[in-house]
Amino acid sequence: MKFIKRLVYAVQMGWRHRQQLREIYQQTQARQLYQLSPEYLKQRGIQVLVLDFDGVLAAHGDILPTRECQTWLQHCVETFGASQIFILSNKPLPLRMAYFATDFAGVRCIAGVRKKPYPDGLQQIMTLTECLPQQILLADDRLLTGILAGCIAQVQVSYITRPYVQLRNRPLQESFFMALRVSERFLIQLL
Ligand SMILES: [Mg+2]
Structure with missing residues (x-):
């Protein structure tokens, strides 16, 4: 039931924000997270980073961020301060939260809120x-x-x-998410 409600909400909000979503897709520059320069973001007025986990910091279901993302995160901690960095995943797995608590103390994982696309x-x-919305960047x-x-x-x-x-480790799960990503891009172009 929760899933259906979330789906209906996503469709309604997706329609309302379709123009903005299309522009974001067409103007996107960062193909991967570590291509975002923390210094550049700070110069642009960003004070808080909010990071998705699956696909962004690591592949679906992985517990640890990739090596390059760990290095990038360290750089972000030095630039913004750990208290300004948040992990906002629809899968806040306890093992992941434990990893951040030990290796990136101060970086906070948000859990117990309604899943995205809810803005909770x-x-x-x-x-x-x-912070103001324009000082926050979500990847x-x-x-x-x-x-x-x-x-x-x-x-932002x-x-x-x-x-x-x-794909090799989780062929079904990854194919499912790849299909989802392609469909939503297609849908956004169409609306
Ligand atoms: Mg993701």
């Missing part, structure tokens, strides 16, 4: 940081979940078009 997680981050690899949540909450977004995929 982003709104909680705004309350916690007392996500899904147009109709994360990026849509970003449009609803009116934060970065659409990751080259997500991490491990």
